[in-house]
Amino acid sequence: MEKPRTARLLHQLLVLYQCVALYYLTMKIFFDTEFTGLHQHTTLISIGLISESDRTFYAEFNDYDETQLNDWLREHVISHLQFLDVQTAEPKLDFEHHAMKASQSVVTASLSQWLAQFSAIEMWADCPAYDWVLFGALFGGSLSVPRQIYCNAFDVATLLNLVGIAPDIDRKKFVGMSGLNLHNAIDDAKLTKACYEKLKAMLRN
DSSP states (O other), rough: HHHHHHHHHHHHHHHHHHHHHHHHHHHEEEEEEEEEESSSTEEEEEEEETTTTTOEEEEEOOOOOGGGOOOHHHHHGGGGOOTTSOOOOOOOOOSSEEEEEHHHHHHHHHHHHHHTTTTTEEEEEESHHHHHHHHHTTTTGGGGGGGBSSSSSSHHHHHHHHTTTOTTSSSSHHOOOOSTTTTTTHHHHHHHHHHHHHHHHHHHO
């Protein structure tokens, strides 16, 4: 009788170890996308990601549907692109701070390599309904994202609501950040990270 009991105990300890290890090894990555409109046929203009460890990935797409652009997008999104004056920019992948401009297939290949440096990932965004669908579409659908990524995105706006703060609060004022270009994907990702960190501190108190 002792051996089955010992085996069960060892199995329980192994499961506990795996859960604890996964918690501490999981990297939160904050991301944002810019796209050509709030509709089902929208296309990606840019994507920005920043990890808890401050590693960044930023990409602009040169194959989005320009016919979907309107005056608001031209003024608030296109004007803030980093590679506005070039058709492509494909430097060697930098795992700490990477920036590029290319087609979706080329960007996805580089993004997959960049994400591979993390063994387990939680994706966080601010109101991620469109962001998560478009992120997943890069890999052929949300069920086809890299295996180390958790199956759903987490929402900073929900955290705001949880602590009793209006989800439409001015994010820059909330965290006291300046010098960011709203609707620039990497700057918005950095702002989301800052919001998460402040909210996490508030929830601990």
